[in-house]
Amino acid sequence: MKVEITKEVNAHLRQTWRFNLFDLNVVFVGYIVEEKPPRKRKWIITEKWDKYGRRYENTIREEPKLQEHIKMDALKKAQSMVKVMTWSEWKN
Numbered sequence: 132m133k134v135e136i137t138k139e140v141n142a143h144l145r146q147t148w149r150f151n152l153f154d155l156n157v158v159f160v161g162y163i164v165e166e167k168p169p170r171k172r173k174w175i176i177t178e179k180w181d182k183y184g185r186r187y188e189n190t191i192r193e194e195p196k197l198q199e200h201i202k203m204d205a206l207k208k209a210q211s212m213v214k215v216m217t218w219s220e221w222k223n
Contacts (some may be wrong), residue, residue, distance in 0.1 A: 132212065136204045143167050145174070148197070150205050154165075157209050162195045 132152040139145045153173030164178035180191040 132209075134208050134212070136201060136206050136208065143169065148201055149203065150209075152209055157205050159194070159197055159205075162191070 134150040134157060136148045137145060138147075143166055143196060145165050147161075147163045147165070148159065149163075150157045151160050152158075153211075155207075160182040162178070162180045163176055165174040166177050167174045178190050180189050180195055181194075182194075
């Protein structure tokens, strides 16, 4: 299962953190910084790190540090995806 956290820094800059869920662990696997030039519609990727990407695709060589508030947001989002139900509810 994939979890994605996107933060709008301002009208022209946004950051996205990507996580995968393995055995009830939320694992950091990607980071993207996008910019939108003034008076343009399209977002442009300026920085990228992907655990599964090829080496030449990453503009950031080292795994970025995760801030605590991003970890907490990812955990909250993963928790919101989990549902508790009875066997009969799940079967239907």
